[in-house]
Amino acid sequence: SFDGDAVTLTGFVAPGDAGTGFLLSRFVITHCVIDAQLAAVPIAWGGTxxxxxxxxxxxxxxxxxxDGRLHIAAxxxxxxxxxxxxxxY
Structure with missing residues (x-):
């Protein structure tokens, strides 16, 4: 279980659920750039x-x-x- 683990993540900001935060995103490449997939983590953040x-x-x-889904309490x-x-990668 990852619940309670401290993390530091870097990514680009994407809109999340209104009023609850945002998504922190990166493209993940498995083989080459053509197979890049977006990975996003919900960030709970009340600030700017x-x-x-x-x-x-x-x-x-x-x-x-x-419901078991994970998010980061920033x-x-x-x-x-x-x-x-x-x-x-």
């Missing part, structure tokens, strides 16, 4: 997030919803420049 499409580093704690959200390599 980086604008949509901008990059951010989120520090927080993994939490489990009542303690900090910091705008950062796009990484030199924006993909995960």
């Amino acid at each position: 997030a980086a604008p949509e499409g901008e990059w951010a580093t989120v520090t927080g704690t993994v939490r489990s919803d009542s 303690e900090s959200v910091e705008a950062v420049p796009e990484p030199e390599d924006p993909y995960e």
Whole structure:
């Protein structure tokens, strides 16, 4: 179980459920760029997030919803420049 684990993640900001936070996203490449898949993690954050499409580093704690889905309860959200390599492998 990941519930309660501390994490720091970097990705680009995408809209989430209104009023509850945003999605932190990265493209994951398994073989080559043509097979890139979007991976997104819901971020629970009541503060101001980086604008949509901008990059951010989120520090927080993994939490489990009542239905078992995971999200990050953010303690900090910091705008950062796009990484030199924006993909995960």
